[in-house]
Amino acid sequence: MFMTVEAVRHPLTYTRDQRGWSMEKLAQHLNLAARRRGLRIAADRSRVYRWEHRRVGAPSDLYQELLADVFGVDPARLRTTGWPWWLPAYDRPFPFSPAGARAAHTELLVDLDQPDRRAFLVLTAGSLVGMAADWARVEPERLAGALAGRRVDEGLLTWLESSVGRLPGLANTSPQECVDLLCAAMRATIRLLDSARYDGPTGRRLHTVLAQAAQSAAWLHFDQGRHASAQRHWRTALHAAHSADDRDLGAGVLSDLAYSATWLGHPGEAVDILTHARTRTRHATARSLLDVRRARALAVLKDDVGTARALNEAEHQLDRGRAQTAPAWVSWMSSADLSVDAGRCWLDLADPRRAAAALEEGLSLLVxxxxxxxxxxxxxxxxxxxxxxxxxxxxxxxxxxxxxxxxxxxxxxxxxxxxxxxxxxxxxxxxxxxxxxxxxxxxxxxxxxx
Incomplete structure (x- = not known):
């Protein structure tokens, strides 16, 4: 069962709920784990309650070791990741449904409140592929009508759309300011989605704003090596794009996740993710981006034939896309980007002369x-x-x-x-x-x- 916005307050709560355990049940498991070590402790419901509601500091080292034992977590993670972020709270995708979207909103809000969670990936590579498969299969559910609360103001919505569209331009010159402004936009948009009244078209516009802001923030976190936070932002972006019924934007988010997977050493999973994403992509420029990222993954896998085909298809789709107005999220895609990725591909395939030529072309074209x-x-x-x-x-x-x-x-x-x-x-x-x-x-x- 996936938790609603109000119910998800602490990673320990989420971890318990995934297993169907009450606070009393978790305390019993802790006492059993202690007995296996020949120890006697006094774990009870009140102790677990205090941990989950932050009424006390982090559990003692002993209790954290016992919790790791109970949840099957490698004890080494305790030394590299602070409490409570080593808990396996968010280790599977949310469903593509209104409840899943609300859970993704909650996860992002927790991340905005705890910006230092960076030491572990939220989803395994296999889970990412599963999420991509679900996204490709499930049709977006229409928004069920206005929620209780005030009606969304058209002026505010227009301002949010305009601001989020301009903010990525700050990323090169003022990255931290860009992150701060994107966070403010995401908070405001989630608050409107969760508490305001709006019709179907307005709801889709709000979800699009959230998807674009989360996608932009994900790249900034990725550039800073904060891969766990980047993944959480991309996951929220994917759910928001799905709720907006924007298949191209959703495919673009999946292509970002695939790029991240290749960068982090999972090219096979990246190929699978991109295969699912390609089935729903409509705009030629968006398909070009997916194809070039597929080429990158195939080159790491040493598939020279597959790489060449993917690069040729990427070039073909980019040419086709010039006759259309590209969606805002992929409007940056250019021949320079195709060249740099081609150069990296040829490097991975041990063809330095082709790599140098492609990279020199890319450098000459780059704005x-x-x-x-x-x-x-x-x-x-x-x-x-x-x-x-x-x-x-x-x-x-x-x-x-x-x-x-x-x-x-x-x-x-x-x-x-x-x-x-x-x-x-x-x-x-x-x-x-x-x-x-x-x-x-x-x-x-x-x-x-x-």
Whole structure:
């Protein structure tokens, strides 16, 4: 059973409810777990109640170990993730229904209140594939009418739509301010969805605003390495897009999740997710994005034939999309993006000459404000130069990538540069240009030596 907005207040509550346990039942399990260790404790309902309602601090180390035993959680997670976020509270997808959408809203609100949950992924890769399959199969349910409360004001709704559409433009220059404003927009939109009165068209507009804001926020969290929070935002975006009956936007969110899966080492799951997403995609530019991300995953899997086909289809769909007005969420998709992803594909398939050519084309086409993409392109171009045994060119690209990444403040870009410095350039560490670059990087980076 999935909990409503009012019922989900604490991850421990959710974890109990998933198992159908009362507070008394959980206390009994804790006492049994203690006895197995030869210990005697006095766990009871009141103790569990205090934990769930934050009337006390975190449980003692012993009680946390017993809780991990009861819920089947690896004890190592306790040392890397603070209470209560190591609990397996949100480890399966919500259904695509009004109750599931409300549960997704609640999960996002909890995340906005606890922004430091970053150490574990909410869903396993297999669960992500299952969520994509459900999304492709289930038809959106029409909104059931106005909820109790005040009617949505048209002026406020128009302002929300306009603001959320403009906010991603702040991501390169003011990422934290962009996150703060997106959070405010999501809170306001969820509050309207949950308590205001509105008709069907207005409800779909509100869900679209929420989907776009959550999707934009997810990318910002992803860029900062906060993958758990990014996943929660993408999941809310998917539910909101589904409630809005916007299949292209939902497919775009799934393509983001697939990109994340590839980035985190799950390319097979990414291919499965994209296969489900492609079945519901309508706009050619949206299909192009899915195809290029499918190519990225296939390249990691060393499927050169599949990669080439996916890239060709992505180019074909992008050309078709130019005759149409692309949806706002994918309006950034361009030939430059196709080129950078193609370059990464050819690098993964050990074809550095094709990679360098694609990346050079992408760099020449990229608009100036896309600095995060430029930093990634430059890093990939350095890898292509190294594969071609041109160390000096790789050093030049890496230095430019470092300067660009520092300007964006995106952890994802900086991590790519650090890995290039510490791993890819390591075999050439004695060459003067590499030594000079490493010295320069130490001066510029504030997070320690490379």
């Amino acid at each position: 100036p404000e896309r600095e995060r993409t430029r930093a990634i392109m430059l890093t990939y171009h350095a890898h292509a130069a190294l594969a071609g045994r041109d160390v000096d060119a790789a050093v030049t690209d890496t230095r430019a990538a470092l300067d660009t990444a520092l300007g964006t403040g995106a952890s994802r870009c900086l991590d790519l540069v650090r890995n290039t410095l510490s791993q890819s350039l390591e075999p050439h560490r004695d060459e003067p240009s590499v030594r000079e670059l490493r010295s320069y990087a130490r001066r510029r980076l504030t997070s320690g030596p490379v």
